[in-house]
Amino acid sequence: MDANSLTYGFIGLGNMGAPMAGRLLDAGLAVHVTDRDPAAVRRLAERGASGHGDIASVAGAADVVFLSLPDGAAVEQVLSQQQGLAAAGRARCVVDLSTIGPDAARRAHAVLAPQGIEYVDAPVSGGPTGAQRGTLAIMVACPRPRYDRLHGVLSHFGTPFHLGSDAGQAQVMKLANNLLSATAVAITAEAMALGVKAGLDPSTMIEVINAGSGRNSATVDKFPKQVLTGQFNVGFAARLAHKDVRLCLQEAERRGIPMMVGAAVKEMLVMTNALCGPQADYAEVARVVENFAGVQIRAAPG
Ligand code: NAD
Numbered sequence: 001m002d003a004n005s006l007t008y009g010f011i012g013l014g015n016m017g018a019p020m021a022g023r024l025l026d027a028g029l030a031v032h033v034t035d036r037d038p039a040a041v042r043r044l045a046e047r048g049a050s051g052h053g054d055i056a057s058v059a060g061a062a063d064v065v066f067l068s069l070p071d072g073a074a075v076e077q078v079l080s081q082q083q084g085l086a087a088a089g090r091a092r093c094v095v096d097l098s099t100i101g102p103d104a105a106r107r108a109h110a111v112l113a114p115q116g117i118e119y120v121d122a123p124v125s126g127g128p129t130g131a132q133r134g135t136l137a138i139m140v141a142c143p144r145p146r147y148d149r150l151h152g153v154l155s156h157f158g159t160p161f162h163l164g165s166d167a168g169q170a171q172v173m174k175l176a177n178n179l180l181s182a183t184a185v186a187i188t189a190e191a192m193a194l195g196v197k198a199g200l201d202p203s204t205m206i207e208v209i210n211a212g213s214g215r216n217s218a219t220v221d222k223f224p225k226q227v228l229t230g231q232f233n234v235g236f237a238a239r240l241a242h243k244d245v246r247l248c249l250q251e252a253e254r255r256g257i258p259m260m261v262g263a264a265v266k267e268m269l270v271m272t273n274a275l276c277g278p279q280a281d282y283a284e285v286a287r288v289v290e291n292f293a294g295v296q297i298r299a300a301p302g
Pocket of ligand 1 (some may be wrong): 011012014030037069074077098100127128236
């Protein structure tokens with residue numbers, strides 16, 4: 001069936017889900033949404049979505065249901081609700097954009113397959129800005145024919161990549177990506193704190209690094225926009241970044257791969273939550289290093 005004639009559902013309208021659902025609406029697609037936060041549903045309804053109070057009514061109205069939920073426990077909870085997806089009768093495919101790790105993805109597949117619902121493992125990378133602009137990387141694991149059918153609608157979010165047929169394969173890709181992203185944030189904080197303490201100007205440091213070999217996703221984006229400005233609002237909770245690195249280390253351990261750098265990065269994320277609280281933003285990893293170093297990595301005013 002033509003992707004434009006299908007009806008879509010979206011469960012989880014947070015930092016990522018809201019702008020992604022918004023892109024489907026902007027493309028003129030019919031989108032049925034829900035979230036446990038009614039205010040999030042109202043905001044999408046104001047943009048033209050059909051708002052629902054529960055998951056079953058979304059699944060009853062949509063052919064393809066997207067999930068953008070915090071973790072595996074939330075996905076499991078949504079999929080296992082008694083009045084859930086299968087009971088509702090219409091949805092035949094669940095595309096899970098959440099980062100939940102390979103084990104949880106395989107469990108989700110195992111829950112839905114006997115109900116005749118296809119589970120598509122499809123985590124994304126690129127943050128809320130990428131979600132708004134439609135420039136995300138979408139990592140997809142599902143049988144190729146399903147991937148080909150979904151390609152058009154996924155393209156509204158960014159660039160899809162097919163990683164394999166089995167649920168969990170895209171999760172491994174995503175965890176490897178986020179290990180790199182978190183490591184870049186942590187090590188950039190250390191390098192920047194050193195320079196600032198030695199009297200260097202942080203804005204000049206960022207310029208030099210980005211013209212040189214230390215350039216990375218934290219120096220290009222997160223530090224200049226969120227740390228040097230003092231905004232600390234990447235729109236990705238440090239708690240979720242910790243989940244990602246923890247899941248990555250679990251997978252590495254299972255496969256007998258030591259990850260000493262990854263283990264240190266995970267502890268940095270634990271410290272960020274301990275220092276800044278459960279709502280801490282990803283960029284606040286820098287505050288941990290700032291605390292130890294006794295400096296602030298901020299641009300000079302003006
Ligand atoms: P978020 O916390 O901002 O949003 C999650 C949303 O899910 C919230 O609106 C919450 O109310 C809703 N929710 C939670 N449990 C629910 C349930 N049982 N039923 C219905 N709604 C429920 O998280 P986010 O930053 O949007 O991330 C979503 C997923 O995408 C996570 O798995 C995250 O790791 C991943 N991710 C995030 C980013 C980012 O930069 N924020 C980037 C890539 C991937």
